[in-house]
Amino acid sequence: MNQGTKNFTKTISPIIISVFAIYLCIGITLGTIPSFIKNELHYSSWIVGAVIGIQFLATLLTRAYAGKIADTKGAKTGNHYGILMAMLTGLIYLASVFFKDNQLLALLILFLARIMHGVSESLAITGALTWGIGLVGHQQSGKVMTWNGIAMYAGIALGAPLAMYLHSVSGLGYVFALILLLSAASWLFTMELPNLPVDLAHQRTPFYKVIGKIADQGLALAFSSIGFACISSFIALFFKERNWVNPSLPFLTFGGFYILTRVLFSSFPDKFGGYKVAIVSFLIEIAGQLLIGFSNSEAMAIVGCSLTGIGFSLVFPALGVLAIQKVSPQMRGTALGAYAAFFDVSLGLAGPIAGVIAGLYGYQSVYFFGALSALLSIVVLSIRNKK
Template sequence: MKEESKSIWSITPIMISVFAIYLCIGMALGVVPTLIKTQLHFSALIIGAAMGIQFIATLFTRAYAGKIADTTGAKTANQYGIVIAIVTGLSYLASYYFKDLHLLALGILFIARILHGISESLAVTGALTWGIGLAGQQNSGKVMTWNGIAMYAGIALGAPLAIYLASSLETGYVFGLMIVLPAISWLCTIKLPKLPIDLSHRRTPFYKVIGHISDQGLALAFSSIGFACISSFITLLFTKENWINAPLAFLTFGGFYILTRVFCASFPDRFGGYKVAMVSFFIEITGQLLIGISSSEAMAIIGCSLTGVGFSLVFPALGVLAIRKVSPQMRGTALGAYTAFFDVSLGIAGPTGGIIALWFGYHTVYFFGAISAALSMLILVVKSKK
């Protein structure tokens, strides 16, 4: 038990590094839309395109990030991502510097967003693969759990921090900090050892890796829709119902999400990914249905809390099952493919939820989330019997 705890603590620098990377992502979310709207004077459509292009860049570089992690080393993939993150910060700063030349600044900003997506893909795929390799596959659930805490905490703190700095100083300081943070991320992990690479191993094509982990990937994709529904539509639901505590809904979702990961980090490794995932789906379904039928903001907030608890361990629980289907030499590729399902889900859930809300109202969006989580449960049940 002491050796296990020691192995987990040994990857703390990687988790700090991931936190710094996602702090930058959160900071960009806090200031880039305002920069485009108020200083570059472009429309909401352009804002949406600029924010969405990072997601596209991340999605389409997952396979490359996994290949780099497997063939040149997880540490190398992580460091490539960090270097690109530094260049990203410089690009943001250049865009701000040329803000009076609106089209030029926008062009540089789009380049920065693309680079940000690529850096995220490399840095995080490398970090996950590196952490599991150092801590051991028996601790893979814990590694993914703590990695997720670092990611969500970074995004949650980054946006308000950036807004505060931009209002009290100016946006340029935010982008300057986004150059410094990746450098700190690099320094945190520079002394950690590299993982051995087996260059003689015959690599499985990426499309075959997707096929191997598609059960877990699809279950992850459907279960992520509930999270997307809360992040995209809970404020609008509260506004429509004249409820005033929408920030509390976000806070309880995020708080219970993090608390569950902190106190239940060992569950996927101890009880198995399948059992943890099934219980998580049930809790998430209950939370989504409670929001869907809510007649008061208290009911909706409790539903958000339950969704946070349920969704919290889905990624590590299914991830434990996914990486067991591939050899250690293909772990980075498998994690890249697995995470891509999450990317696709978030990209599809928003527009689909918007159409549902337009035709049937905001409450119905959460029935969509509940049905999606139920499909995740069904996928695991059916596939486990084969």
């Protein structure tokens, strides 16, 4: 390992570990909330999609605020605001379990918790990305995004099956209590890192103009993210409907192949160009979604989840590096917030829409929706690339 790599690893590791803890919390909720709503509160698939999706909507609506906090008060400040809110979210999740006998009240508390969780994610991850890029330099922004993505999806991939196991052996209250502990650990890992200096004299570009600058990358990201939303919201329910024995395995294979692809091919966007890498990624994702949609066995569905993980892996860094090059360093947090907002729009809308589709045509049908969405990513990116 050369000196530059050692310095990068030493600087960025605390942030990456912190992000991993944050997304373990998100994975925990994805692994437990759908079954809690369906099996204990006895609400429909559409309600499952709405509860899952409202977190991403809350994240979307606070991206501009999170970017502004990172740019004007420092990325560390924004990140730690988010972590504190995650701790509060854990308490609200616990309240939903306490009031589960009052089904409507428990559901309303869950909605509140998901909204709070969305705001906390917005602040924490926008702060973490801006913080990491600021500490190591914009020339390594792709690497920062790559490793943050690894931490995010490793957390989701491990958090979901961990939560399912803990739920089966100790109860849902202990699962949600773990969110408090993980959030505290996330805070502790980054306490000693310095905040970034801020330039309050810099004339800020309005958020809507920043969105316009990065819209081509953002739209392609948004459509490609729907396949991930379909897996995170409904794959466990699909497996249970088919009586397949490993409902946690899709999360592990999606996350595992997502991470492996990033580790092995993180240099591809720089080497071959973001456009080419994105197009190939979309094609692989389409194949994965179609395999799940047509699956008649557990193994076929697992392969589909694996291909979706491979295809989705390099989309964010490939397009994200291009996005932040369109703004000044003082607006980097805002640009990252705007770019990630497209991801949030996708996940916020995909959950309820997929829930309606699942209710009308069954769980397999949502993966044809995911495949069509990835195809639209190719269309959008190709049209914008020609202009």
